[in-house]
Amino acid sequence: MGNPIKNVAVVGGSGNLGRAAVSELVDAGFTVTVLTREGSTATFPARVVSKAVDYTSVGSLTSALEGQDALVSTIATVAIAAQKPLVDAAVAAGVRRIIPSEFGINTRFLGKEPIGTILQGKIQTLNYIHEKSKQNPLFTWTGVSTGLFxxxxxxxxxxxxxxxxxxxxxxxxxxxxYQASNLPHIGKAIAAILKHPEVTTNRYISIASFNxxxxxxxxxxxxxxxxxxxxxxxxxxxxxxxxxxxxxxxxxxxxxxxxxxxxxGDGAGLAVSGPDNALDLLGLEEDDLEKSLREWLAE
Structure with missing residues (x-):
């Protein structure tokens, strides 16, 4: 990958996962820019820059992504299909790594299941990213499945x-x-991927706080x-x-x-333990299930 990744743009930074990602990226020492819709009133931590963009305009997105090393998309499933202009802009701006909005169930093995109909936006976006990275080897990606939030x-x-x-x-x-991850844990994984981009180049990985x-x-x-x-x-x-x-x-x-x-469902077989869980690859450990429950019960 050459130079380390320093500048990271985040899309969907005001959402539940987006906030956790922004927080962990800042803590990990990255310079973070959040892309927002025109007129958004979302606020972000002091060190985070926000840039208003038109998500339908490749030109607007390209200028916002100039100088960014990586792009993290945490936008909600309903808006996933809108990621295509983002991908085109990332390529045009010379972004080296994209982490698209996969986060959730692994979309690579859905076959003809009805849930796949709803997730077509995710499936097609990653297919499109894959094609773009084949055309331009400097443009790389990492897909992350996290299971339930x-x-x-x-x-x-x-x-x-x-x-x-x-x-x-x-x-x-x-x-x-079953595979499940806490939001801060997913944020830490995103930061770890960008700290060690070479081990996650053009790979789809699965992580879990616990199973x-x-x-x-x-x-x-x-x-x-x-x-x-x-x-x-x-x-x-x-x-x-x-x-x-x-x-x-x-x-x-x-x-x-x-x-x-x-x-x-019985027999689902979707837990990601042992070598299937990419935490070792990223230098992360599992979360404490009992502690996670205790904190929720105390709220």
Missing amino acids: FDWGLPHGSIGLDKATKTATIYDSGDEP PTQNQVLALAEKLTGEKWTVDHLPSSEQQKIGSEKLSKGDYSAFSNFLKKRVY
């Missing part, structure tokens, strides 16, 4: 715990390990609260059905139903 998902219900009612929703047996089962998470919640929780047992196949009905009506909230089936 664990710390974000606890209050938002996607981990299946409701602390107000001490209720847990468990899909199938509850014994299937718990639903039953392990519930047992810890019960231990930490000193109470038995009420458990709703549901079949994951039902979630697939609900998702398919929603999708047939163009309702993209089907994603959360498909996700539950994909991640929690």
Whole structure:
């Protein structure tokens, strides 16, 4: 890669993951510029520069990316298809590494699954980046799958715990390990990729803060609260059905139903432990599951 990466532009820097990424990049010593929409009122830490851009204009994006070594996109799934002008601008501005908005489930193995219909924007963007990097070897990429956003998902219900009612929703047996990452952990991984770009050049990697089962998470919640929780047992196949009905009506909230089936269903096989977990490659360690739960319960 030659020179180290110093200047990093972030897209989606005011979102949940974006804020964690900006914070960890600043802590790691990078000079960070956040690209924002015209008229955005988002605020950022003191050392962070923000530049207003027109996301539909390659010219506007190219001038904003001049002098940037890397571009990190954390934009939400609904806006993913808008990444194409960003990719073109990054190439034109001489950006050397792009980390597109993959973060979540690994989109490289979705085949004909209905969840893949919803994630076409991600799939096509990475395919497009791959083509661009073949045409221009100086333009490189790293894709990162993180599994569920664990710390974000606890209050938002996607981990299946409701602390107000001490209720847990468990899909199938509850014994299937699943890939999950805390937002600061993902931010640290992004910084580590850019600190060691040579080991992650044109690679799709998977990381996890931990790979718990639903039953392990519930047992810890019960231990930490000193109470038995009420458990709703549901079949994951039902979630697939609900998702398919929603999708047939163009309702993209089907994603959360498909996700539950994909991640929690018995035999899913999506945990990333041992050599599959790229933390060693990045010089990072797993998070503490019990500590993550304790912090949420104390909020």
